[in-house]
Amino acid sequence: MGKSRSATVTCAYLMQHHCITPDEALAQIRQARPLCEPNEGFWKQLELYHSMATPKEVDEIPAYQRWLYQREIELSRACGQAPEAEKIRFEDEHVREQGGAEFELRCRKCRRRLATSQYLITHQPRPNTTAIATPTTTPTSPSCSHYFLDPLSWMKPELEQGKLDGRLECPKCKANVGKYAWQGMQCSCGDWVVPGISLAKGRIDEVKSRPLGSGTAGVGVGMGIRLPPSNEGGRRTGVGGQGNL
Ligand SMILES: [Zn+2]
Ligand SMILES: [Zn+2]
Structure with a gap:
């Protein structure tokens, strides 16, 4: 009917060819066919595809394999069963x-x-009820x-x-x-x-965790690693008494 599935495939195509987001792709399509509306499941897959940077082949991409695994889990859950042993993904x-x-x-x-x-x-x-509502x-x-x-x-x-x-x-x-x-x-x-x-x-x-292969802690370890707070009393919560390794 040219609403959900075909719109999804077209979105994916546009995303891949023009490096655009699912929203941008859908906006493009809707200019020609306003009723296009990928269903929720398809939309999630488009977002996943976008998060993987729209590769041509997805089979080997961990994020995709993980998605397959989650779908498998979802299926067995719907049947009230445990997933089959060989289907479990040990991360x-x-x-x-x-x-x-x-x-x-x-x-x-x-x-x-x-x-x-x-x-x-x-x-x-x-x-x-006593919400110290942290939305994180x-x-x-x-x-x-x-x-x-x-x-x-x-x-x-x-x-x-x-x-x-x-x-x-x-x-x-x-x-x-x-x-x-x-x-x-x-x-x-x-x-x-x-x-x-x-x-x-x-x-x-x-x-x-100790930074990999370093004696001098905290200096120049890769990207994205937060330096430890200078001493105790940082953001740690609960879990008392952990000493050094
Ligand atoms: Zn919890
Ligand atoms: Zn033990």
Whole structure:
């Protein structure tokens, strides 16, 4: 009917050829055919395509693969099932660790490193009645008792069992460090995270990452790395007692 699907394909074409945004592309099309209106799902894909800088081939682009994975998760969730083992995307097997991770999450009991901050999923603490409404999404609001994160390879033995939910053990000391629920999980801040794969704050120590391969901290490490505040008492919240590595 020339409204949604064809408009989407045309938008993608214009974006790719003219390096323009989805909005600009749609505005162009609407000059000729005002009723064009990509549906919500297609529009999200156009935005994704734009965020990937409109490559000609998308198959190998991590952001696209991630989108496929999320769609898969969504499908199995709609069927009330856990995703098939081979469909689970263990993020650390795909995304190379960047030196810029701000902090690490370690097992409080044995210090085994369980994740770095780059694998954390941000969510939106619900403004509650006493709202000190900060409209920012954050991985670790003071009102959150969980860190939500992507599936990581150490979780394989558990996640590949095909269960809908369960517990996560530290691979080294077997301490209970978190839980997961493919159908989603509600954080103590009120927000739902789907799928919910979480580490419990009380069982985890948050430790500042050391810049890669440097003895002298803080000087000239790559781009985008925030220099540590000169001393304690910065923006850190909760999680007491993390010492040096
Ligand atoms: Zn441990
Ligand atoms: Zn939360």
